[in-house]
Amino acid sequence: MTDSGSPVLIGLDWGTTSLRAYCIGETGTVMERISSPAGILADHPDGFAGTFRAVTAPWRDRFGPLPVIASGMIGSRNGWIETPYVDAPASLGDFAQGLVPVETPGGGPVHFVPGLSCTDSAGTPDIMRGEEVQILGALSGGDLAADETATALFLLPGTHSKWAGVRNGAIVWFETYMTGEVFSVLMDHSILGKLAAPGGDPSTEVFSRAVEVSLNGDGSILHRAFSARTLPLFERLEPKDIPAHLSGLLIGEEVRAALGREGSGGKPAVTIAGRGDLAQAYARALEIAGVASAFAPDDVAARGHFILAEAGELIT
Amino acid sequence: MTDSGSPVLIGLDWGTTSLRAYCIGETGTVMERISSPAGILADHPDGFAGTFRAVTAPWRDRFGPLPVIASGMIGSRNGWIETPYVDAPASLGDFAQGLVPVETPGGGPVHFVPGLSCTDSAGTPDIMRGEEVQILGALSGGDLAADETATALFLLPGTHSKWAGVRNGAIVWFETYMTGEVFSVLMDHSILGKLAAPGGDPSTEVFSRAVEVSLNGDGSILHRAFSARTLPLFERLEPKDIPAHLSGLLIGEEVRAALGREGSGGKPAVTIAGRGDLAQAYARALEIAGVASAFAPDDVAARGHFILAEAGELIT
Numbered sequence: 001m002t003d004s005g006s007p008v009l010i011g012l013d014w015g016t017t018s019l020r021a022y023c024i025g026e027t028g029t030v031m032e033r034i035s036s037p038a039g040i041l042a043d044h045p046d047g048f049a050g051t052f053r054a055v056t057a058p059w060r061d062r063f064g065p066l067p068v069i070a071s072g073m074i075g076s077r078n079g080w081i082e083t084p085y086v087d088a089p090a091s092l093g094d095f096a097q098g099l100v101p102v103e104t105p106g107g108g109p110v111h112f113v114p115g116l117s118c119t120d121s122a123g124t125p126d127i128m129r130g131e132e133v134q135i136l137g138a139l140s141g142g143d144l145a146a147d148e149t150a151t152a153l154f155l156l157p158g159t160h161s162k163w164a165g166v167r168n169g170a171i172v173w174f175e176t177y178m179t180g181e182v183f184s185v186l187m188d189h190s191i192l193g194k195l196a197a198p199g200g201d202p203s204t205e206v207f208s209r210a211v212e213v214s215l216n217g218d219g220s221i222l223h224r225a226f227s228a229r230t231l232p233l234f235e236r237l238e239p240k241d242i243p244a245h246l247s248g249l250l251i252g253e254e255v256r257a258a259l260g261r262e263g264s265g266g267k268p269a270v271t272i273a274g275r276g277d278l279a280q281a282y283a284r285a286l287e288i289a290g291v292a293s294a295f296a297p298d299d300v301a302a303r304g305h306f307i308l309a310e311a312g313e314l315i316t
Numbered sequence: 317m318t319d320s321g322s323p324v325l326i327g328l329d330w331g332t333t334s335l336r337a338y339c340i341g342e343t344g345t346v347m348e349r350i351s352s353p354a355g356i357l358a359d360h361p362d363g364f365a366g367t368f369r370a371v372t373a374p375w376r377d378r379f380g381p382l383p384v385i386a387s388g389m390i391g392s393r394n395g396w397i398e399t400p401y402v403d404a405p406a407s408l409g410d411f412a413q414g415l416v417p418v419e420t421p422g423g424g425p426v427h428f429v430p431g432l433s434c435t436d437s438a439g440t441p442d443i444m445r446g447e448e449v450q451i452l453g454a455l456s457g458g459d460l461a462a463d464e465t466a467t468a469l470f471l472l473p474g475t476h477s478k479w480a481g482v483r484n485g486a487i488v489w490f491e492t493y494m495t496g497e498v499f500s501v502l503m504d505h506s507i508l509g510k511l512a513a514p515g516g517d518p519s520t521e522v523f524s525r526a527v528e529v530s531l532n533g534d535g536s537i538l539h540r541a542f543s544a545r546t547l548p549l550f551e552r553l554e555p556k557d558i559p560a561h562l563s564g565l566l567i568g569e570e571v572r573a574a575l576g577r578e579g580s581g582g583k584p585a586v587t588i589a590g591r592g593d594l595a596q597a598y599a600r601a602l603e604i605a606g607v608a609s610a611f612a613p614d615d616v617a618a619r620g621h622f623i624l625a626e627a628g629e630l631i632t
Contacts, residue, residue: 077549122529125546160542175535176542178506185501190494213438220573221537222493222566226476227440233393234441250538257536 007031008315010056010066011305012110014074015039015130019051020301023059023066026315028306030299032059040079048080053107060107067314069099069305071113072130081112085127088118091170092136096311111314118173126176130301131156134273135164135171137304138296153262155293157274157282159184163258175261177254180278183247192228192246197239204284206241210248211285214256221253247281255285271296323347324631326372326382327621328426330390331355331446335367336617339375339382342631344456344622346615348375356395364396369423376423383630385415385621387429388446397428401443404434407486408452412627427630434489442492446617447472450589451480451487453620454612469578471609473590473598475500479574491577493570496594499563508544508562513555520600522557526564527601530572537569563597571601587612 011022017039023032036055038044044051052068060066075083083100098114115129135154156162159181164174187193217224228246231237237245262268269292272279279295286293297303309315327338333355339348352371354360360367368384376382391399399416414430431445451470472478475497480490503509533540544562547553553561578584585608588595595611602609613619625631 122533124529124540124543125550125552126542127546127549175539177536177538178508178542179538181506182498182502182538182541185505186498189501189505190497192494213440217438219491219577220493220569222495222498222570223491223573224440225498226442226492226494230441230443233443236441253536254538257539261535 007059007063007066009306009309010059010068011302012052012068012070012074013072013130013133013301013305014070014079015072016041019055021055022299022302022305023063024302024306028303030302033302040073040076048074049104049107052104052110056107065108067309068108068110069113069309069312069314070110071133071301071305075100075112075115076129080110083112083114085115085117088116088174089167089170089172090116090132091168092307092311094170095132095136096308099308099312099314111309111312113308116171116174120173120175126174128162128174128176131162131164131174131273132171133304133308134296134300135166135304136307137300137302138271138273139166139169140303140307153268153270154296155258155270155272155274155282157272157278161254161282163261165262173261175258177258179250179254183250186225186228186246187243192225192242195229195232195239196242199240202244202247203241204244206237207244207248207281208284208288210245211252211255211288214249214252215285215289217253217256221249224249224253248285251281251285252288255282255289255291259289259291269293273300323375323379323382325622325625326375326384327618328368328384328386328390329388329446329449329617329621330386330395331388332357335371337371338615338618338621339379340618340622344619346618349618356389356392364390365420365423368420368426372423381424383625384424384426385429385625385630386426387449387617387621391416391428391431392445396426399428399430401431401433404432404490405483405486405488406432406448407484408623408627410486411448411452412624415624415628415630427625427628429624432487432490436489436491442490444478444490444492447478447480447490447589448487449620449624450612450616451482451620452623453616453618454587454589455482455485456619456623469584469586470612471574471586471588471590471598473588473594477570477598479577481578489577491574493574495566495570499566502541502544502562503559508541508558511545511548511555512558515556518560518563519557520560522553523560523564523597524600524604526561527568527571527604530565530568531601531605533569533572537565540565540569564601567597567601568604571598571605571607575605575607585609589616 007023008026009024013020019036019038021034025031100112101109116132152166154164161177273296323339324342325340329336335352335354337350341347416428417425432448468482470480477493589612
């Protein structure tokens with residue numbers, strides 16, 4: 001995974017609660033990495049520029065000046081600078097053309113990736129910042145020529161998960177689901193969390209059964225969620241399993257809606273860009289829905305930074 | 317509205333956060349009423365029996381011993397006694413038969429109304445305590461003989477709203493929607509409330525447009541709710557209107573699902589048992605959905621207590 005030559009690029013995946021910095025080699029692989037809790041909500045005594053210089057100093061000291069690309073919420077209103085949104089459908093070239101360079105004293109220019117927006121049939125806007133780079137990176141992970149012509153569905157799990165449809169190398173639509181945040185506020189602040197008890201591993205069986213209920217349900221999650229209250233009252237759900245049940249209901253609801261987005265006929269395979277328990281839970285829910293899924297390679301953000309730097313002629 | 321004769325019954329609508337006591341005359345109308353914040357979550361230094369005696373003492377002192385009927389969460393695990401649930405379909409006679417008498421020293425017997433449970437096609441239970449008495453009361457409000465044979469849809473707005481289908485005088489199904497509580501936790505604890513600003517009256521136009529989006533939407537509210545974040549970011553929704561927008565999305569989602577419960581063919585008129593802004597908001601949402609609605613008469617709980625007392629032969 002490590003280039004033998006010199007690094008050619010620094011990539012910053014700079015989100016709300018974390019900063020991931022990549023030192024990227026000439027074939028696009030990650031040579032070194034730094035993970036920091038210095039997300040945009042953290043304290044930045046010397047500003048974002050100061051944090052950037054401090055975090056990347058070891059690399060710039062050893063390797064000299066390197067082009068820098070930054071993506072994520074760092075390019076939002078509450079970040080370093082607010083970059084405009086590119087409107088979907090958008091391809092690698094559109095993002096490269098939209099790069100916003102900012103000079104930093106003592107750190108060289110940082111090229112900010114624009115965000116992505118889209119508008120649904122009801123005229124409602126949606127937005128992402130950072131995930132678009134991961135999707136571009138995941139697209140380039142395999143045989144780029146083949147991916148350019150295929151239809152692909154991407155899922156990026158998280159507090160706000162994103163689903164995106166990609167055709168001909170362009171992100172043609174995407175949707176944000178507040179599933180993770182809704183789970184948290186219901187568990188922490190609603191009546192549903194009141195009966196929950198800690199203890200043991202989350203039950204895969206309970207999760208899966210709840211996913212099925214939501215996949216098959218044609219009512220509303222506003223009603224279905226109440227079963228996290230009634231089932232324990234009837235002693236048909238153990239207090240320790242309430243989180244798994246509610247999580248299954250919510251993720252099942254999301255998967256049902258997101259798969260329906262592409263029309264009832266198609267069930268394309270889904271590429272999941274993510275790791276850990278949450279990504280595994282989505283993979284399980286997709287399996288229950290009869291849809292194949294695969295995990296994107298590691299470091300899709302860094303790979304996205306690399307191909308953007310190539311397309312933007314920051315590296316040659 | 318006031319019987320000229322002597323009172324025949326005390327009715328207690330005793331919920332989580334309030335106690336409404338009714339002194340009921342011989343034709344079922346409310347002669348006097350007492351509203352108290354002494355819901356079951358309040359402090360009861362002399363127990364529930366003590367609170368009952370204190371609240372109803374003026375009536376019992378003046379009118380002598382009267383039969384007493386109590387409904388609501390007072391009959392739950394955290395209440396005075398836990399009454400069993402009657403399973404739907406359930407009619408007036410079933411509830412009358414299920415009345416649970418409890419002797420109270422110095423206060424005479426209190427007859428507790430059982431709760432109502434039902435099970436949906438997925439085998440998931442649902443429950444209500446108190447609303448069933450309001451539905452029975454609303455049914456009896458007009459021409460009882462006609463209502464006995466008609467199909468009717470009832471809506472009881474609240475933190476957890478209830479929809480119920482009534483046929484041949486029996487509650488045949490019902491569903492709980494957590495709409496009000498989901499609204500509160502999203503506004504108070506999620507990112508959606510962060511941009512909201514106080515100010516001015518809630519916009520009816522904003523509410524109505526959001527209702528339409530959810531009525532027509534075939535995706536998920538987990539996605540749709542995110543527009544309460546994106547629309548203000550694009551300056552297409554004023555911060556002061558975020559609550560009206562989110563409320564419209566959620567109530568529209570509930571109305572869509574609840575009306576769908578009866579099948580896509582039927583759009584029966586809905587009787588709303590409730591008053592105030594929330595009930596008005598539901599009436600507006602139903603109007604947008606092309607469904608007629610009417611408000612139940614006042615005091616449907618007391619009317620329900622009265623006909624239950626008749627059916628249970630507590631009064632003659």
